[in-house]
Every structure is written in structure tokens, then in C-alpha cells.
Amino acid sequence: MENVVIIGTGCAGWTAAIYTGRANLNPLVLSGTQLGGQLTTTTEVENFPGFPEGVMGPELMGRMQKQAEKFGAKVEYKKVDEISRKDDGTFSLVTDNGTIESKTVIIATGAAPRYLGLDREMELVGHGVTSCATCDGAFYRDVPVAVVGGGDSACEEANFLTRFASKVYLIHRRDELRASKIMADRVLANEKIEPVWDSGVAGYLTDGEGEVRAVTLKNLKTDVESELEVKCVFVAIGHVPNSQFVGDLVDLDENGYIEQKPRGTGTKTPGLYAAGDVADHVYRQAITAAGQGCAAAIEAERYLTDAD
Ligand code: NAP
Numbered sequence: 328m329e330n331v332v333i334i335g336t337g338c339a340g341w342t343a344a345i346y347t348g349r350a351n352l353n354p355l356v357l358s359g360t361q362l363g364g365q366l367t368t369t370t371e372v373e374n375f376p377g378f379p380e381g382v383m384g385p386e387l388m389g390r391m392q393k394q395a396e397k398f399g400a401k402v403e404y405k406k407v408d409e410i411s412r413k414d415d416g417t418f419s420l421v422t423d424n425g426t427i428e429s430k431t432v433i434i435a436t437g438a439a440p441r442y443l444g445l446d447r448e449m450e451l452v453g454h455g456v457t458s459c460a461t462c463d464g465a466f467y468r469d470v471p472v473a474v475v476g477g478g479d480s481a482c483e484e485a486n487f488l489t490r491f492a493s494k495v496y497l498i499h500r501r502d503e504l505r506a507s508k509i510m511a512d513r514v515l516a517n518e519k520i521e522p523v524w525d526s527g528v529a530g531y532l533t534d535g536e537g538e539v540r541a542v543t544l545k546n547l548k549t550d551v552e553s554e555l556e557v558k559c560v561f562v563a564i565g566h567v568p569n570s571q572f573v574g575d576l577v578d579l580d581e582n583g584y585i586e587q588k589p590r591g592t593g594t595k596t597p598g599l600y601a602a603g604d605v606a607d608h609v610y611r612q613a614i615t616a617a618g619q620g621c622a623a624a625i626e627a628e629r630y631l632t633d634a635d
Pocket of ligand 1: 372374443476478479480481483500501504505527563564565566609611
């Protein structure tokens with residue numbers, strides 16, 4: 328029987344592991360499908376305190392893992408499919424490789440990229456549709472590409488892609504960016520980036536080999552459709568929380584985020600905590616996820632002490 332199982336290895340998960348590790352709880356961390364979470368698919372993180380020169384996302388996550396392991400966290404490469412609570416108040420986690428029992432659980436599974444929901448979209452992922460510029464940007468050298476979205480992610484992706492692409496179209500459904508001012512200003516000042524305002528992608532057009540060659544653009548004010556030649560579309564329109572596997576041990580809001588108690592990271596089930604992007608639709612920052620991981624660890628530790 329574990330004291331605490333932490334599901335997820337983003338900022339929230341590793342921080343919870345550092346704190347529960349230092350509290351001698353020997354946490355078990357389950358990696359999920361993406362070790363290191365969303366920051367492993369980003370480039371430079373400029374706003375994580377303590378790194379005035381910035382730090383690469385994968386490096387930051389690697390350092391957090393090292394720190395957690397230093398304090399005794401064990402890592403297993405498993406994905407949780409189901410959680411249930413037994414009559415004695417402990418938890419049973421069914422994974423893709425066996426069942427794990429634990430006294431407390433911290434859910435830090437983050438969120439997955441949202442796609443546009445267009446015809447054939449998921450088939451085209453890897454063939455000119457992607458959500459990760461860091462992963463796929465270098466494949467599109469000296470060709471035009473598009474980014475969809477108007478938030479910080481879209482701006483970050485667009486800027487990064489200018490290192491490779493001949494031109495980056497930033498397709499946004501409004502005529503104003505949602506991104507923070509510094510990111511928006513950077514995009515608007517970049518000569519390689521051409522904003523396409525008030526527009527959406529209505530469909531993907533492919534070549535004889537099944538690779539994207541263009542998109543059908545729709546101007547949302549005039550309904551006029553046109554074709555835009557791009558070799559790849561980077562979709563950056565937000566995320567969907569990875570919360571579905573938890574079942575009715577938690578309440579979800581209308582967008583699928585886990586509801587936390589008004590103060591702290593507790594859920595409606597005692598001993599079950601939620602931290603980071605799986606529960607936070609307001610801040611969604613690396614540092615706030617880390618903060619929630621810390622809070623969840625402290626709450627789990629107090630719960631275990633009270634139960635003794
Ligand atoms: P976001 O802020 O929610 O922005 C999503 C963007 O996609 C919005 O511009 C939205 O348009 C657009 N959008 C949503 N659904 C759409 C649809 N179906 N079709 C077309 N467009 C759609 O998401 P994000 O950019 O991923 O950022 C998430 C959080 O992470 C934010 O808190 C952000 O600050 C943070 N973040 C920070 C950094 C950084 O500081 N370096 C980098 C990346 C992300 P509307 O504007 O019209 O709603």
C-alpha cells in the first residue's frame with residue numbers, strides 16, 4: 328500500500344513529489360503518456376522564477392524530476408485508466424500495467440491540446456497537422472506554415488516557427504490577440520508572421536501523398552472562403568483537461584476541469600487531490616501548477632497524519 332500516488336509528471340506532479348518525498352512519504356509517481364507534461368513540448372520558459380536568462384522547458388522538467396528522485400520519489404511508466412475508493416477509504420488505481428493501492432492520490436494529469444474538430448483532422452496529425460511546433464517545426468524548412476489561435480501558445484509557436492518556415496500565417500478568429508502584451512507585440516513586430524484576422528480554417532486540402540498542401544480559410548465576418556497554401560497547420564487553440572478517467576470520485580465543471588474545494592486542492596473525495604492544469608482553468612501557468620502541487624502534497628501529508 329502506497330502512502331501517496333501522484334498521477335502526472337508536469338510541474339504540479341513533480342512539485343507534489345518533491346514535497347511528499349521530503350515528508351518521507353516515499354511517493355510513487357506515475358508518468359502517464361507524456362513524461363514531463365506540456366513543458367516538454369515547449370521551447371524557452373521565460374517566466375519561471377529563478378531563471379533570469381530563461382530555461383528550456385524539457386530542461387526544467389528534467390531538473391524537477393531529478394530533485395523529486397533525490398528525495399525518494401519512485402517513477403513508474405504507467406497510465407491510470409480508472410480510480411476507485413474502497414470501503415476503508417483507500418484507493419485502487421487500475422493502470423495499463425497492474426493495479427496499485429494507495430492511501431492518498433494526487434491527480435496532476437494536466438491537459439491535452441485541443442484540435443479544431445475538422446473532417447480527417449486526426450488522420451492528418453503527423454501529415455501536416457500538429458499541436459507542437461517544438462516537435463515538428465524543423466520538418467517545415469523554407470515553406471509556408473500556419474498557426475491557428477490567438478493566445479500565448481499560438482504566439483509562442485508562431486515566433487518559434489519563423490526559425491524554419493519561409494512564412495508563418497497566424498490565423499485567428501478575431502481581430503485582436505488574446506496573448507499577453509509582450510508575446511502579442513513580438514508577433515506583430517515579426518516580419519515573417521502575417522496575421523489572418525477574423526478567420527478560421529474550414530478544411531484541410533491534401534496532395535497526392537496525403538500531406539497537407541493548403542487550407543480552406545473562411546472569413547468569419549463575410550463568410551467568404553479562400554485557399555491558403557501551407558505545408559503544415561499548428562493548432563494552438565487551448566487544451567482539454569485530462570480528467571475523464573477519474574469517474575465520479577470528483578465533480579467536473581462544464582469544461583471538464585476537476586472542481587477543487589474553495590480553499591486548497593481537495594476534491595469531494597477525502598484523500599483525493601487535484602493540482603495544476605487538470606483543475607485550473609484560470610491561471611494555467613507552470614508556476615501556479617507547481618504551487619498547486621505543493622499545496623496538494625501538504626494537504627495529503629496532513630490527511631495521512633490525521634488518519635494515523
Ligand atoms: P488560450 O489562452 O485559451 O487561447 C486559446 C486561443 O485559441 C484563443 O485565442 C481562442 O480564441 C482560440 N480558440 C479557442 N478555441 C478555438 C476554436 N475552436 N477555433 C479557433 N480558435 C479557437 O490558450 P493557450 O494559448 O494555450 O494558453 C493557455 C494558458 O497557458 C494561458 O494562461 C497562457 O497564458 C499560458 N501560456 C503561457 C505561456 C508563456 O507565458 N510563455 C506560453 C503558452 C501558454 P479567442 O481569443 O477568440 O477566445
